[in-house]
Amino acid sequence: MGFLSRASKTLKPPKNLSLLQTHLTLNPLSSIFRRNPVSTNFNYDPLRLSQAFCSHSRQSSKENAVDLSQYPAERIRNFSIIAHVDHGKSTLADRLLELTGTIKRGHGQPQYLDKLQVERERGITVKAQTATMFHKHSFHGADKDGAGEEPSFLLNLIDTPGHVDFSYEVSRSLAACQGALLVVDAAQGVQAQTVANFYLAFESNLAIIPVINKIDQPTADPERVKAQLKSMFDLDASDALLTSAKTGQGLEHVLPAVIERVPPPPGKSESPLRMLLLDSYYDEYKGVICHVAVVDGMLRKGDKIASAATGQAYDILDVGIMHPELTSTGVLHTGQVGYVVSGMRSTKEARIGDTLHHNKTIVQPLSGFKPAKHMVFSGLYPADGSDFEALNHAIERLTCNDASVSVARESSTALGLGFRCGFLGLLHMDVFHQRLEQEHGAHVISTIPTVPYIYEYSDGSKVEVQNPAALVANSKKQVTACWEPTVLATIIIPSEYVGAVITLCSERRGQQLEYTFIDSQRAFMKYRLPLREIVVDFYNELKSITSGYATFDYEDSEYQQSDMVKLDILLNGQPVDAMATIVHNLKAQRIGRELVEKLKKYIDRQMFEITIQAAIGTKVVARETISAMRKNVLAKCYGGDVSRKRKLLDKQKEGKKRMKRVGSIDIPQEAFHELLKSS
């Protein structure tokens, strides 16, 4: 029951749905690509393309000899590692796998390293949702049996995403755990993501083991970190582990601490099978592979199971553990975590958080997860209007492995046919764009990202608005109220930057909720901020005003009523739907001026004068003019050599082709890209 209540607790109001990962660097993607692929066993790949390396079952007979029946629940520990980015989570995980012989130190498995390399070149981190390890341990020698042999424990290291952009997924992973290693850099101390992850784990009732890592650094100050852990989290820091994953110092104490301090999974082995679907991905050879946690009962290969959500029945074609590659065991017992192959045709059938049970048995479904909530929406259009089918195909292929993107067709008068896509956060959106371009060669124009607003009309109806263009003035149905999503942001900064950060947050319509000092040097602040205000450039701005020292994390919070208006961009009096945005009334003029100036810079002179206006309804708040082109003529005789004229004009024609036409105005794609960058 404990497990169940934990699972449901994390799912309560979607507090833990966080959108923007805290460690966005200037290029938000670089942080993904930078990751070390060996350690990436435990990196979260938001797009789940990457499980290829674990799709090959290990064939060695030795591995197949794993007998899971030897591991009753009390010899199982399910735990995860949580940390602020770059505090050493991946390296630590790597060392634990090596320590238990699960992977070989260095470059042990050449074929999967190769694979990783390929994936790394493609800019994707490899993800393993879970890795199973075996470790011998005795409780202070007391538990040794007669033969003097130490009992072996089955340890499941359940990955938490490295990017808190997806803290929804963190809670999903934590739901299958009973404990967590909270890794903190000995020099940097507690950071924003440490705080966020701690609370996620704490709310899930997990046993938390503080690990102060990187103690080999010259600037390491474990005592200060201990004091922070005590003051911030009220953690008894005396039993914190001191490690250096780099040198190996202190690592031998980690797994014993897991075994001694994390409780075993609480399920009932004699009850009918219930398992929680943790994750799924599509493998080219095996089809859909589901990661599952067996809560109660037992699962065997050949069993017929059913989904509580859909009622659909499936045959278990293969079952096993991730060791870390898929290792077939034919069976999974209570409390164990592994994979199943069940002949599902699409990941859409595998609903994350679903309860799977034996077909024709009736069980109480486990409290599942809420479906991923899309917090950032953007229109995606083919840069070349004729490429709609190609884009459609590319998006279909990509979403096959990333069910967390919502896709709906839409059309724009400016950009033609395209898609409105919903993302978990901005990073998610960026990665999606990049992959569309890199892997599928799709050239896309995306519209200004928008968050979902709720509008109430005079007739009492309420509508969620995901596309500003959908907000059309209608005299019969006037807007009476509007709500916008907010987030609770955690910001940790060296104290000298407090003033600048307060200014930034109030510019962004933030409301300060908490302001304390972690120690003499670091301030901790909590703000309620409108999601809209942080979606585009908040983190970059924060980093730049704090010389990179700020750390930032946020979680989803409730909607608040706000005076949000639609800001139209008009070219020669004609509104361009794809450029409309929803802004706060008080900021409309400033943003309008910014957008208009940007457009002026990026739209070339044309044969006629162009006026660019930003307007709220009929009220123009900003205006610029691009004067007409005066001259573009080749008044020169080339002795009949017209090929040069032709080349010039062909080039000009091609240039026009790459532009988007609104009315008679050619808009270069860069203009759209630039608009994206302003808030």
Place this chain on the structure above:
Amino acid sequence: MLKSTFTPFFSTIPAKPRFPKPLPSTILRALTQSAPPVRQNTSLTIFPPPTSAYVHLPFCRKRCHYCDFTIIALGSSSSSNQPEDDPRMVNYVQLLCREINATQVKTNPPLETVFFGGGTPSLVPPKLVSSILETLRLKFGLSLDAEISMEMDPGTFDGEKLKGMMELGVNRVSLGVQAFQEELLKSCGRAHGLKEVYDAIEIVGSCGVENWSMDLISSLPHQTPEMWEESLRLTVEARPPHVSVYDLQVEQGTKFGRLYTPGEFPLPSETRSAEFYRMASRTLSDAGYEHYEISSYGKKGYQCKHNLTYWKNKPFYGFGLGSASHVGGVRFSRPKMMKEYNGYVENLENGLVDCGGSKYIDVKDMAMDVVMLSLRTSRGLDLKSFGEAYGSSLVVSLCEVYKPYVESGHVVFLDEQRRAMTVDELNSFKLNEEEIEKSLAYIRLSDPDGFLLSNELISLAFAVVSP
């Protein structure tokens, strides 16, 4: 099958042999959609033989700062009036004549126009010019009233030399004055000064050259509106029956290209440069010149016949270093380097190259050439012949794309009598094949607004022809 149906490919202007059979527009549409290269034979029934020849004489005393043409700078050692025996010229002209002789000709109607361009053709001794004309005469024949033009630069000829040229048959002079300001001539690296300009005008007049053109360049560095106005005024006063006004193009690889950026000081701004163009159009039109092509003005009867072959997309021979020809539907440029050109002539003599025909010709390319060239002229695009050759649906599309620019004053739609359609008429006009055929005959760019933006406007048409 296709070959037999491909008849009137270039009939923007009713060509002398009118081809009765229009190309079925269905086939053309199919072609323009999928754009397959159409294998074209060079049968004379499709492409008439040229009656124009361009002859390139690349020699200059020095390279002007704006020039990126194929030239050979002779250097200061050759004084302008005694290069008779300069072996570079002698050898070049010999090679040029070999090229003319080696050119494959199926039928040879006499040439109607010959144009000596350069370089500075007036540097070449009449004796050598004579041998070229003689070679052409023997090879193709020269019509009795053929227009034989020569580009001549001030300071490179005297009365005697000009008379010599005229005796050979040269009957049109294109005088490269460029500017009437000493400082401008100097700063653009011309090899002559203002005095030579006046002398040259005097010589042309005293020799009785009736048909001549004053060539000017606008938008030179440091050029002011006052200077340009003066140049135009002095031009009108010199009473040439033809004026060419070229707008300075800053080309890569030239001295100007290294020194200047278009639109930035000391070059005039885009606005000022456009104003220069308008000034020329206004001043010269007021003085009785017809602005018949983007950069050409002529009194009645004095349009340059040779250049008209270009704008009409008619065929022409090209002889000499780097020259371009348009024979058998194929545009071909000769090598720009002497060594390669030499090799080219040798291959031609050995029958290894054929610069006219037996190449793939793309229908769209031809249609684009027709549009590009005809829209440079005041006559404009002849919709009837264009429709016959490339399909009337293409005509409809062109009208559609240009309609907004009729309203904005950049484009003019004309009927058979060359009456311009008003905006009101256009707005109540259905743009379909029947209506267009009934009441529209030409599309032209307006002067000066449309001409000034001709690149923009023509590339719009390109996008229609070849999306």
